[in-house]
C-alpha cells in the first residue's frame with residue numbers, strides 16, 4: 018500500500034522537504050564530528066534536541082501530507098487546484114485505477130506547468 | 140528528592156488531564172456536536188446564511204456571513220494600515236535631521252512601538268483574515284465557515300483590542316503610550332527602574348494585544364475546522380488551492396504560537412501589577428525573550444505564508460499557465476510551518492547564550508531558507524516564457540517576488556552567527572524585515588485587493604491609478620529600505636529618535652522614499668474608495684479572461700453565478716438555493732451538469 022502511494026513521482030515532489038532535512042542532518046554530523054564548543058551533558062543534549070525535534074517533526078509532517086495528497090490523487094478525480102467546484106469543470110485526470118492511467122496521472126501532475134491541456138472546453 | 144516529587148506531581152497531573160479528556164470524549168458525542176446553533180455538516184442547508192439580512196448598520200453588526208465578516212476584517216485592516224502608516228510618516232519626518240526637532244524622543248518611542256504593533260497585529264493578521272474569510276469558503280466549496288458565530292466574535296474582539304493598544308494616545312489624564320517597542324523586552328516592559336513604563340497605558344496595550352491574540356486563535360481554529368471538514372465533494376487534498384493550503388498552515392502556526400504569547404503577556408501583566416517575579420530575577424530577561432520569540436518567529440510566517448499563497452494563486456493567472464511545481468509549493472509551505480518553531484533564538488544570538496544552542500538555531504535558520512527559495516524559483520519559472528499580462532495585481536506580484544528576494548537574501552546573512560553579531564540591532568535588520576513586511580507582505584495584500592476587487596465590490600478600480608500606486612510603492616519601498624540596509628552597514632543602531640550627523644544623508648534618502656510611499660498610498664486610498672462608490676460595474680463573471688487559458692477558478696464562478704441570478708434568474712439550476720432573495724449564492728456545486736450556464 019505504502020509503495021503504491023509513495024511512487025517515484027510523489028517521492029520526487031517530496032524531495033523539496035528532503036533538502037532542509039539534509040541541511041539539518043549535515044549540521045548534526047558536523048557538530049558530532051567537530052564538536053566545536055566541547056560536550057556538556059545539558060547543553061549538548063539541548064543542542065542536538067533542537068536539531069532532532071524539527072527534523073523528526075518535518076519528516077513526519079511531510080510523510081502525512083504526501084500520503085494525504087497522493088492518496089487523494091489516486092482515489093478521486095484531480096482538478097486544477099481551485100477549479101474543482103467550478104460548474105462544468107473538467108478533471109485534469111479522471112479517476113481510473115488501471116495501471117497505465119495511474120502512470121500517466123502522475124507524470125502529468127508532476128509537470129504541472131503544461132497549461133495547454135487544462136479545461137479547454139470553451 | 141524534591142525534583143522527583145515535582146516530577147511525580149507533573150506526571151500525575153498529566154494523567155489526570157488525559158483522563159478528563161477521555162471522559163469528556165466518552166460522554167459527549169463530538170461527531171454530532173453542534174457548537175452554537177447548529178454547526179452544519181457538509182451539504183446541509185443552514186439557517187443563518189439563507190435568512191434575509193437586515194439592512195443598514197444592523198446588518199454589519201449582526202452578520203455571521205463569512206463574506207460580510209471578510210469585508211469587516213478588510214475595512215478594519217485598512218484603517219489600521221492608515222493609522223500605522225501615518226505614525227511612521229511622522230517618525231520619518233522627525234528623522235530628516237539628526238537632533239530632536241519637532242516631536243519629543245518619548246513621543247518617537249511611542250510611535251515606534253505603536254507602528255510595529257499596529258502593522259503586525261491590527262493590519263497584517265486582520266487583512267489576511269479578510270482574504271481568508273471571504274475566499275476560503277468560496278474556493279473550497281463550503282457553505283460558510285464551520286463556526287460562523289465564532290467567526291463574528293473573533294472579528295468583534297478586534298476593535299476593542301485596537302482601542303486598548305492605542306489608548307495611551309487618547310487624551311486621558313495620566314495615561315501615556317507604551318514605549319517598549321513591539322518586542323516588549325523586560326525589564327523595561329516590566330515597569331521597573333526609573334523609567335515611566337510602569338504607566339497603565341502599557342498595561343492597556345498588553346491587554347489589547349492579548350485580546351487580538353484571542354481573536355486570531357479563534358479565527359485559526361475556525362479555518363482549520365472549515366478546511367478539514369467543509370470542503371466540497373470534489374475538493375480533495377490533491378486539488379485544494381494554494382491559498383487555502385497557506386491559510387491552513389498559517390492557522391496551525393497561530394494555534395501553537397498565539398496562546399504562548401497570551402501566556403507570556405499574562406505573566407508580564409502579573410509581574411507589573413500583582414508582584415509576581417517571573418521576569419524579575421536572574422535570567423528573567425532571557426526567559427521573556429525565549430517566550431516572546433517562540434511566538435515571534437512563527438508570527439513572521441503567520442504573516443508571510445498567506446501572502447505567498449496569494450501570489451502563488453494570482454501570479455499564474457496573469458502568466459497564462461499553471462503554477463510551476465504546485466506540490467513543491469504546498470510541501471515547502473508545510474516545511475516552513477514546522478521549521479518556523481525551531482529557529483526562534485536567532486533573534487537572540489547577541490544575548491550570550493550557550494554557543495552550542497546558538498549553533499543549532501543557526502543550522503535550522505539556514506535550513507528554513509530553502510523552502511522560501513524554492514517558492515521564489517517556482518514563481519520565476521511560472522512566468523518564464525509565459526504570456527505575462529502586466530495588470531496591476533500582476534505588477535504587485537512581480538514586485539513581491541523582487542522585494543522578497545532582497546528581503547530573503549539579507550535574512551540568510553542574518554541567520555549566520557558571525558554576521559549577525561556585527562549587524563545585530565542595526566538598521567540592516569530594520570531594512571531586511573521591512574523588505575519582507577512592506578515590500579512583500581503588503582504588496583501581496585495589494586495584489587489580492589486589486590485582483591479580487593470586482594469580486595467583493597462588483598466594480599472595477601481605476602487602472603491608471605492602480606499602476607501609479609504600484610510604481611510609487613515599488614520605488615518608495617526600495618529607496619527607503621535599501622537606504623536602511625546601507626545605514627546598517629554603517630553601524631546606525633535601530634530604534635533611536637536621534638543619530639550622529641554622519642548618518643544624515645542616508646536618513647534623508649530614507650525619508651524621501653517614505654514620502655514617495657506615502658503619496659502612493661494616498662492614491663491607493665483614493666482609488667479604492669472612489670472606485671467602490673463610482674467605478675464601472677463589472678457584469679462579466681470572468682473579468683480577467685481566465686477561461687481562455689483554462690485558469691478559471693471557483694470564486695469567479697461564484698461571482699458569475701451571482702451575476703446571473705441577479706440579472707435574469709436562470710430558474711433551472713438544479714441545486715442552488717434561492718431562499719435569500721437570490722443575490723448571495725454559494726451553494727455547493729457537486730457536478731458539472733450545467734456548463735451551458737457559464738459562457739457558451
Ligand SMILES: [Cu+2]
Pocket residue numbers: 435436439482483485486
Ligand atoms: Cu525569526
